[in-house]
Amino acid sequence: MTDPILFAGIDEPGLDTIDVYRRRGGYESLHKALTTMTHEQVLDELQASGLRGRGGAGFPTGKKISFIPAAQIDKYLVCNADESEPGTFKDRELMQKSPHMLIEGIVIGAYAAGANRSFIYIRGEYVEQADIIDAALLEAEAAGYLGEDILGSGFGLSLVLHRGAGAYICGEETGLLDSLEGKRGNPRLKPPFPANQGLYQGPTLINNVETLATIPHIIRMGGAEYAKIGTETSAGTKLVSVSGNVQRPGNYEVELGTPSREIIYDLAGGPPEGREVKFWFPGGSSSPVLLAEDLDLPYDFNTLAEAGSMLGSGAIIVVDDSVPVVDVALKLAKFYRHESCGKCTPCREGTRWTVSMLERVDAGLATPMDLDIMASVQEQIIGNCLCVLGDAMAMPIGSMVAKFRDEFEAHIEAARARNPFGGEAPDPPLPLVQGAVGA
Amino acid sequence: MIGRRRKRDAVLLPAVERGPADGPDGQDPPAQRTVPRFGHGSRVPGWDDAVDLTKDPSEIPDPATTPVDRRLRAEIEAHMAKYPDFRSAAIPALAAAQRHHGWCSPEAIEQAACVMRLTPGYLVSVASFYDMLETRPVGKHAVYVCTNISCSLCGADALMERMREETAGDPDFNVRSFECLGACDIAPMASVDGVYVGPIALDDVPKLVAQVREGVPPLPNKQLRLRKSTDPGAARAVPGTTPQPGSPHSYGDQMPGDAAGPPAAVEHPPPTPPADA
Numbered sequence: 249m250t251d252p253i254l255f256a257g258i259d260e261p262g263l264d265t266i267d268v269y270r271r272r273g274g275y276e277s278l279h280k281a282l283t284t285m286t287h288e289q290v291l292d293e294l295q296a297s298g299l300r301g302r303g304g305a306g307f308p309t310g311k312k313i314s315f316i317p318a319a320q321i322d323k324y325l326v327c328n329a330d331e332s333e334p335g336t337f338k339d340r341e342l343m344q345k346s347p348h349m350l351i352e353g354i355v356i357g358a359y360a361a362g363a364n365r366s367f368i369y370i371r372g373e374y375v376e377q378a379d380i381i382d383a384a385l386l387e388a389e390a391a392g393y394l395g396e397d398i399l400g401s402g403f404g405l406s407l408v409l410h411r412g413a414g415a416y417i418c419g420e421e422t423g424l425l426d427s428l429e430g431k432r433g434n435p436r437l438k439p440p441f442p443a444n445q446g447l448y449q450g451p452t453l454i455n456n457v458e459t460l461a462t463i464p465h466i467i468r469m470g471g472a473e474y475a476k477i478g479t480e481t482s483a484g485t486k487l488v489s490v491s492g493n494v495q496r497p498g499n500y501e502v503e504l505g506t507p508s509r510e511i512i513y514d515l516a517g518g519p520p521e522g523r524e525v526k527f528w529f530p531g532g533s534s535s536p537v538l539l540a541e542d543l544d545l546p547y548d549f550n551t552l553a554e555a556g557s558m559l560g561s562g563a564i565i566v567v568d569d570s571v572p573v574v575d576v577a578l579k580l581a582k583f584y585r586h587e588s589c590g591k592c593t594p595c596r597e598g599t600r601w602t603v604s605m606l607e608r609v610d611a612g613l614a615t616p617m618d619l620d621i622m623a624s625v626q627e628q629i630i631g632n633c634l635c636v637l638g639d640a641m642a643m644p645i646g647s648m649v650a651k652f653r654d655e656f657e658a659h660i661e662a663a664r665a666r667n668p669f670g671g672e673a674p675d676p677p678l679p680l681v682q683g684a685v686g687a
Numbered sequence: 688m689i690g691r692r693r694k695r696d697a698v699l700l701p702a703v704e705r706g707p708a709d710g711p712d713g714q715d716p717p718a719q720r721t722v723p724r725f726g727h728g729s730r731v732p733g734w735d736d737a738v739d740l741t742k743d744p745s746e747i748p749d750p751a752t753t754p755v756d757r758r759l760r761a762e763i764e765a766h767m768a769k770y771p772d773f774r775s776a777a778i779p780a781l782a783a784a785q786r787h788h789g790w791c792s793p794e795a796i797e798q799a800a801c802v803m804r805l806t807p808g809y810l811v812s813v814a815s816f817y818d819m820l821e822t823r824p825v826g827k828h829a830v831y832v833c834t835n836i837s838c839s840l841c842g843a844d845a846l847m848e849r850m851r852e853e854t855a856g857d858p859d860f861n862v863r864s865f866e867c868l869g870a871c872d873i874a875p876m877a878s879v880d881g882v883y884v885g886p887i888a889l890d891d892v893p894k895l896v897a898q899v900r901e902g903v904p905p906l907p908n909k910q911l912r913l914r915k916s917t918d919p920g921a922a923r924a925v926p927g928t929t930p931q932p933g934s935p936h937s938y939g940d941q942m943p944g945d946a947a948g949p950p951a952a953v954e955h956p957p958p959t960p961p962a963d964a
Contacts, residue, residue: 252920259915334835334867372819373868375881408769413778414818430777432816491837491871498872498917579836
């Protein structure tokens, strides 16, 4: 196992202050990039590093930056800190313990993209983390790392912290842009992609916290050196959030390509004594589930994609054999039903009907044919919406129905046996309300 | 239309504060709703007016007839100044108005709209989208219990139930289950007035509720910010960046005079067994 890059000495007291961060070598990459390198050189290093976006899609970061047009207009960099994928909590720890690493990465990333305004969109629930970043921003501005003419390079950047107010969909990049513009966070049609028309209709680069926080380290090590870590197609280290039925849940920084078993068993301690892994989500609750037999897969972008799942945001949720799969499916479907913004019909209606059908399964009203209907609903959602929220429900639910069909059918049988009348108890008589208000 | 709307709201709106007219210890019959009042006895304005149908929601409120608190106005204007387009300040402005009024009441929305020169209808459309902007009166202590998948695998549903029981009938509490709060490592957890605490055992709940009532920090030894990284590598340095001893700048290296050095990662506390075990 390689040594950590992002998490090296992360627990040092006071790392969230600029003094300790600088004493640890912080902001040196910023000096190096802004005073000795051109935009193109920084971009070349990022492309050579093979860094892929850590937010979920895994798009090459250097390529994304190169899509930003070179015109002399207002260009924006938005840091997506709306970490709301269930099971993911890596950005929270980074922002809380080392906010200056993120700020340094944003300034270098904006320099590479030629952006002159930047925003951090942090989810509203992260109150403590937002306060920490606010304090760090003041320090960075006072030290001259933000504002006009940073370090005498002629490059200027403003950075504003924007607090969200609780909506999963605002983690989707175009939903985030609408929310940042002060609207309801509804996703937009793509194309035009944000790199051409994003925030305020200007070219916009959107990156995850972890991606941006990695940039200073790439500049420090050199892109070629960074590319040596990990596998050929998935370079570098990744923060993996392990949660669910494991003994030591938490964030672990691993080299991409590490066997998944090592992450789940050696680092996170595996499931509690006497239990076995039943299935696991490799990349947040939106990724199709994998089984215990897939535990030996190397943890990297391409291998997981070939196995029919995805690395996503790097959140492993382990479910052990004491948990019924129907409960997990229902929990998930209810979450996505609540968070669907309602703009596209397949997602709005599909999430609702999936919940209804799973409730039928639980209540003993379903037949095995309902499972086929459910699977077909999931197929109708995938790829038919503006954003991937619907897919994010359809993929795991579809994979659960496919891989645990026997258990679903057994659940249906058991529920029917419990409720011989199909669960259809007569409605209780409505209570008479005396003097109902406003009647 | 008017009657229907008022009836629905009247049924759903819970009372937020109890006036002196309430029964002892706030124990009044459930069917009877009390009017929320300020400490000095006057009614909280706007608490029952879902929409003032005499006004056009597509009209920007007139500053001459819309009094706005000086501090609230200053806060909203400061937010508006931060963005290239002032509309971006809609969420921060609504959050500020909510802090000021307790919830996004029609009056709060009208004041925010007046300062931002937007229509109340626009701000209502924003406020109704986001979970943390309350469009009906709520208790002043926000307790969000994460009941998403990771937390519920660790017994969050039982925690939620216990929390509801413990705060039942207390109008100061706004207990609700929430989407994944991004703290699955301390599952089952809750965000108590913005402070993340966990893992919360069921026996901790009465203490937690008492601490919130007293206004002291909730479960001080279980707060997230005190937690060390679980990654065993977090205390190690990065290879290749520690070339010469005494080099003034190197990531993760110990500095001369840095007696303590980076602290070792502490062991994670034993996980709470799932409630269904």
